[in-house]
Amino acid sequence: MTMAGTMPAGSATSAEKLSELDRRHIVHPHQRHDRRDRRIMVRGEGCSVWDAGGREYLDAIGGGIWVAQVGHGRRELAAAATAQMTELAHFTGFFEYGNDKAALLAQRLVALAPSDITRVYFTNSGSEGVDTAIKVARMYHHLRGQPDRNWILARHFGYHGSSYGSGTVTGIPMMQERVGPNLPNVEKLSAPYPYRSEMYGGEEVTTFLLRELAGTIERLGAENIAAMIGEPILGGGGVIAPPPDYWPRVRELLSQHGILLIADEVITAFGRTGAWFDSPGRGMDADIIVTAKGLTSGYAPLGAVLMREAVGETVAHAGPSFFHGHTYFGHAVCCAVALSNLDIIEREDLLGRARQIGEWFSTGLAAAAGLPAVGEVRVEGATAGIELVANRETREPVAPDLALAVADELYDTYGIITRNYGPTLVLSPPLVLDERQARRTTTAILEVLSRLDVAAGRIFPSI
Numbered sequence: 001m002t003m004a005g006t007m008p009a010g011s012a013t014s015a016e017k018l019s020e021l022d023r024r025h026i027v028h029p030h031q032r033h034d035r036r037d038r039r040i041m042v043r044g045e046g047c048s049v050w051d052a053g054g055r056e057y058l059d060a061i062g063g064g065i066w067v068a069q070v071g072h073g074r075r076e077l078a079a080a081a082t083a084q085m086t087e088l089a090h091f092t093g094f095f096e097y098g099n100d101k102a103a104l105l106a107q108r109l110v111a112l113a114p115s116d117i118t119r120v121y122f123t124n125s126g127s128e129g130v131d132t133a134i135k136v137a138r139m140y141h142h143l144r145g146q147p148d149r150n151w152i153l154a155r156h157f158g159y160h161g162s163s164y165g166s167g168t169v170t171g172i173p174m175m176q177e178r179v180g181p182n183l184p185n186v187e188k189l190s191a192p193y194p195y196r197s198e199m200y201g202g203e204e205v206t207t208f209l210l211r212e213l214a215g216t217i218e219r220l221g222a223e224n225i226a227a228m229i230g231e232p233i234l235g236g237g238g239v240i241a242p243p244p245d246y247w248p249r250v251r252e253l254l255s256q257h258g259i260l261l262i263a264d265e266v267i268t269a270f271g272r273t274g275a276w277f278d279s280p281g282r283g284m285d286a287d288i289i290v291t292a293k294g295l296t297s298g299y300a301p302l303g304a305v306l307m308r309e310a311v312g313e314t315v316a317h318a319g320p321s322f323f324h325g326h327t328y329f330g331h332a333v334c335c336a337v338a339l340s341n342l343d344i345i346e347r348e349d350l351l352g353r354a355r356q357i358g359e360w361f362s363t364g365l366a367a368a369a370g371l372p373a374v375g376e377v378r379v380e381g382a383t384a385g386i387e388l389v390a391n392r393e394t395r396e397p398v399a400p401d402l403a404l405a406v407a408d409e410l411y412d413t414y415g416i417i418t419r420n421y422g423p424t425l426v427l428s429p430p431l432v433l434d435e436r437q438a439r440r441t442t443t444a445i446l447e448v449l450s451r452l453d454v455a456a457g458r459i460f461p462s463i
Contacts, residue, residue: 015040015052029162039411044072047430047437049417058416060429060441066235066267066383067298070344071430077299077337077344084336093122093330102330105338109291109304112276112342117289119312122330123303126266126292127161130229132305133262133288134165134183135324137227140260140311143318151220152183153213153228153259155191159236160229160264169229172236187216191234192242195376195387196395206246213253222257227288232278235267238424239378239385248283260287260311266303270294271345271431273381274355287311297341297430302334350431357382357433364442373398373452384427386445390454397423398454406448409459414444 019038040052049059049072062068070077084101091099106120121136123129134152141149154160154169161167167175168183171191176182190212192205200208217225232247234240254261263286268278272294279286288311292303307315315322328334345351361384368374368386375389375397388398388406403420410416418441419426427441451460 013052018052044068046071046073047433048072056415057411058437058440060416060427060433061419062428062430063298064417064419065293065298066272066428067293068430069271069294069297069350070341070348071297071432074297074299074344077297077340080336080340081300081333084333088332090328090331090333092327094325099330099332099335101332101335101339105304105335108339108342109306113289113306114277114280114285116308117306118309119307119316121305121307122326122335123292123305124301124326124328124331125161125303126264126290127163127166128326129266129290129292129303129305130160130166130169130262130264131163132324133229133290134169134227136288136305136307136311136315137260137262139322139324140314141226143314146223148224149226151185151187151225153187153189153216153225155189155230155234157191157193157234157237157240158229158231158264159234160231161266187220189213189216191237191240192246193234193237193240194243195240195378198395206243206249209246210249210253213250217253217257217259222259225257225259227260227262228254229262229264230284231264232268232282232284233273233380233383235383236421238387238421239380239383239426241378241380242282244282246282247279251283251285262286262288262290264290266290266292267383267428270342271351271354271381272383272428274351274358275381276351294345295341296334296338299341300331300334300337301328302331302338345431348432353433354382354431357429357431357438358384360435360438361427361442364439365445367446368449371446371449371452373449373454382429382431382433385421386425386449388423388425388449388452388454399423399457402452402454402457405459406452409448410444413462414440414448416441416444418445 018040022038041049042052043050047059048056050056109120110118138150156171158171160170165183168186171188194205263279263284265277269291287308289306296302358379358381362379365377368377373388375387375395378385388403390396390398400422403423406425407418407420410418
């Protein structure tokens with residue numbers, strides 16, 4: 001006998017029924033109202049996932065959202081979670097309480113991070129992490145006797161999350177629509193986007209951006225600015241890397257005015273671009289680093305905000321208390337999974353594999369640069385962005401629906417899961433992707449893009 005509204009344990013449910021249940025009851029993030037189809041995944045192994053109808057797909061976007069570093073179905077991670085659950089699933093990390101796995105994970109993260117990073121605050125997601133980083137930056141200045149330092153500088157095209165604070169600093173206007181007032185005292189700056197050179201009026205990209213940043217600091221008053229936040233490379237913006245001199249010069253200018261720099265490494269940390277952290281290699285020298293996603297490869301919800309000693313010491317010990325917290329802070333099971341996940345990344349040299357995947361992508365997508373609909377191909381480690389254009393001369397982007405049609409064609413016809421971010425098709429596979437799978441992915445992309453007619457606004461059928 002089962003309770004009303006439940007299904008007997010172990011009963012099979014059809015793909016159609018699951019899709020209908022999903023449509024009826026679940027409010028999806030970023031769901032388009034004109035899309036009634038549902039893609040219900042039920043199993044994964046390595047770089048493959050299977051839907052409820054039994055069809056296998058190649059996951060070329062890392063769990064659909066840049067997350068599955070070690071791939072799907074890793075029994076080591078399931079074993080780590082099971083073992084921890086039998087010992088201690090959760091006890092609060094508030095006040096003076098803690099657990100062994102959180103302490104060990106914090107030690108591990110500090111050892112992997114740049115040498116001046118010594119403090120860790122655990123979260124459940126990147127959005128929570130960005131909110132925490134904003135709060136910590138403001139609190140840091142307040143505790144040092146500068147309560148007017150409340151402004152946060154962010155950038156257009158940056159993606160930092162969807163909660164109240166992280167959604168406000170996100171540089172994508174849709175994130176701030178239809179929600180009423182947003183977080184106050186946030187200023188958006190232009191982002192480095194070398195392919196879109198027209199954005200800078202003929203001026204060299206970094207020179208333009210530094211002049212804009214200096215002018216913004218002067219206009220707002222350095223004494224009123226707490227921090228600037230940015231991704232080492234723009235992920236949701238379309239895998240856009242800045243010029244090599246951009247972050248070092250930004251860092252220098254911010255330091256001159258006592259402004260903190262927050263590196264949003266929710267996407268890039270833990271091997272995505274071939275290093276444990278991407279920001280040091282780009283010269284960010286961040287005061288605060290926000291991480292999530294690859295920390296557990298998506299097997300458990302966990303993020304970590306890493307801080308310089310000066311920042312962490314100030315907020316942890318100045319004043320009566322650090323009055324900030326989340327219920328599942330330092331969750332023991334999640335931390336145990338993270339420790340096992342980091343072991344796999346290190347043991348299997350997935351940082352090296354990420355760099356190898358980048359080489360496979362660069363080689364496999366080289367011919368795309370000559371296709372009429374392709375404006376630019378950008379590869380950063382195990383991540384690639386193929387920007388689609390309606391006109392190669394004017395660089396006019398294709399309509400978002402046409403880019404979406406490309407991703408749909410790869411899914412429906414070739415069984416390859418990708419994502420489009422506006423006009424850019426993005427790849428971000430698990431770091432266990434092999435050469436055959438990389439070749440399958442790039443070959444399919446070339447084949448689809450060769451049938452893309454932007455003038456007609458359609459993809460011609462394959463012959």
